[in-house]
Amino acid sequence: MTEHGDTPFRLGYVPGATPGKWARIWAERRPDVPLELVAATTDEAVEQIRAGSLDAGVVRLPIDRTGLHAIPLYTETTVAVAPKEHVLTAVDEAVLDDLADDVVLRPLDDTLPWPGDRPGRAASYDPPTTAEAIELVAAGVGLLVVPLSLARLHHRRDLAHRPITDAPQSGVVLTWPDAENTELMEEFIGVVRGRTANSSRTPRRSDGPPAGAPAPATTGRQRRRAARRR
Incomplete structure (x- = not known):
């Protein structure tokens, strides 16, 4: 799925689950990407996640975890x-x-x-x-x-x-495809786990300045030394 623009991040949820708080936080952090909530049974949500029509789902265990990640959210009385x-x-x-x-x-x-x-x-x-x-x-x-x-x-x-x-008791989990997480998936996991907006799991370059950053300034002495090495 496209990660940005008008294409939404689609979250399935089973009856009784209440993803409204996460939706409000998402709207504050990612106003550029709509969060679409899709009511579904556990089986429907899992099937749609595997088919690619849902990005993730809040479902009740048990589920077949083949090809899926799953992190526990809570256990119901x-x-x-x-x-x-x-x-x-x-x-x-x-x-x-x-x-x-x-x-x-x-x-x-x-x-x-x-x-x-x-x-x-x-x-x-x-x-x-x-x-x-x-x-x-x-x-x-x-x-x-x-x-x-x-x-x-x-x-x-x-x-x-x-x-x-x-x-x-019924366990409720967040599940999504067992593949490398997209930026939006990492963002949503952060929302669910209560990470702050300043926290990020997005990989950052460690071998130089961020792409598009201005080149570091050099002094006249550094330029003369570089010229002698050529």
């Missing part, structure tokens, strides 16, 4: 979403065994890394998306176990969520 009148809401936190007698919905876009059996009883229908699963929870069909950011994203007044202390 896992919560159970339930109707407000459900017994689960009477406690501050719960464990997976507390869900054993409940139907727990399993949306097809779930990315939690379950090492074994999922909690609770399986529903007769697996909703295609977390958003649809939330609607089913509100209708009293079952509960839902998701990363906290998704519970907040789909917040409803008639629902509540509680942390599940022994549930697997």
